[in-house]
Amino acid sequence: MNVKFNNRDPVYLQVIRNFKEKIANGELVPGDEIPSRRELANMLKINPNTAQRAYKEMEEQGLIHTEKNHPSKITSDIKILGMVREELLVEAVDTFVASVRSINVPVDELLNLVKTKYAGNNDDKGA
Template structure:
């Protein structure tokens, strides 16, 4: 579990985002068990209350479910799972558009540059 925490966003939301990313890329599968709240807190060296808050948020969003005396698992709801990737993509695009809109780049030029960079950096380089 390799979560890089930043100082600007609440830790529990960063954990939720991490789980969403892992779901979107297929690292976490529908129905898969996830670490207990206590185990997550120990692994990440965070307050157990923060882990609890992250799990509560994920349960409210329908990403995970927990039955009494059983480990929490990733949802098997296809609609919820499908929305995860879309949500992350829209969030990234909105952030990008907001940051480049101020320099008035023509859309065609912008799309071409994005296409080039996306293709050039497929190996994960920035």
């Protein structure tokens, strides 16, 4: 597990986001075991209390569950897993909209550019 930490967000939130991204892209699937808190802290070179806080938050959100003396696992709750993907998508769109709103680009032009960029056609850089 490799996480590039930034200096503006709390580390435990960045750890949670990394898990959510791995769930959303299918790298982690329902029932997958995840490293122990101590293993995660060692892997990421973070304070064990930070790893504990991230896991506690993920358990409260229903992303993971831990049974006594067993490794933590990714939830099998399809509703929660679907919400993870939607949450990340809404967050990305909100950030994008906030960054382009000041340019006053017509929505149709903006959507066409997004479709072009998303499809991987970067030949039309001016549109």
